[in-house]
Amino acid sequence: MSESSEKVYPAPSVRRLPIYLSLLRKMRDQGVEGISSTRIAEQLGLTGIQVRKDLAMTGIVGRPKVGHSIHELIEHIERFLGWDVQQDAILIGVGHLGTALLGYKGFKQENLNIVATFDNSPDKIGKKILGRPVYAMKDFRKFMRGKGISLAILTVPVQFAQETAEIMVKAGIRGIWNFAPIQLQVSDEIIVENVSLSSSLALLTQKLSHQS
């Protein structure tokens, strides 16, 4: 692993990249070929400096007065995010939330491909849900062998989240997208990204209650 590959980028900047991507793809589809960071900033209500800093992370170099080629920008952002190649993932816990994610159309443009799902419910095992097979959790390790899948989406009820995470890591998962409201205890080299509904709700209700 090289020095640069371990670099930590500021989370707010990385979080903005999909927003740029969505704007750039829309413009590309409209036949636009080039754009300046100033114009991107205007369109998204950001500052030019923010946009230039964010885009610089991806390694792209803008040309003064000319701006960026939209095609190149898209390519750089996708490569930086790892969205330039299809990423296979498995999903564990096919309840309502898991099913919602299976049906989420946005993953296509993020090149995320949920290949299989796992659950403990006898009602679901052996069936297909939104086109994906549901396997028994006890077969997880066997399924994973030799597949090279490193990404998992965790949508089990909170009381099963920790033990499930441990099973996942033992079977070779390196990145966990965690939707359970719990801080998972896993070793440092495992990347965990938490989707925290409480934190998001906190931002909303705090503003709302201080407004009224």
Place this chain on the structure above:
Amino acid sequence: MSESSEKVYPAPSVRRLPIYLSLLRKMRDQGVEGISSTRIAEQLGLTGIQVRKDLAMTGIVGRPKVGHSIHELIEHIERFLGWDVQQDAILIGVGHLGTALLGYKGFKQENLNIVATFDNSPDKIGKKILGRPVYAMKDFRKFMRGKGISLAILTVPVQFAQETAEIMVKAGIRGIWNFAPIQLQVSDEIIVENVSLSSSLALLTQKLSHQS
């Protein structure tokens, strides 16, 4: 509206408050009565300065050497977030994601009470889903009259999100928890909090692809 009520607090700090709350409640339930910000920081892998700054937002004053009363801390955080009183909300779009949120147990401790849901599907209208009535979207305005509900959860498909947001705002909604992958165009005094799956996934896949 007073000066202070319009104050904007740093989002990362507000996002951390539910995490403190969850730790503090657990300790309270174990019979612990007091805690220092240094100890909170250790427990959560944060710095003492961060914790002190975050807690200071809520207006609580710690006593040197003694620390905080857990009971008071919980009270201050809950009040700051608007979680000290029950907040009624409606949910629009009872698909898989909407249903997942209806079943989400975490909302109880956040004092969020989803009183009713709305949808356009004839299959759902008039039924109850996880205990909540499903009404027709066309009856939204009539339903809202005089109820004083200001919070709505938006879980409709992306192509209906903007028009639904407009209907919501006209009917008195002031805060929108938006799960559709779209930047809603609403007037400035409406508070919108986006749950962006793309941004969250970006953080995960970026780290994962730069690691391997």
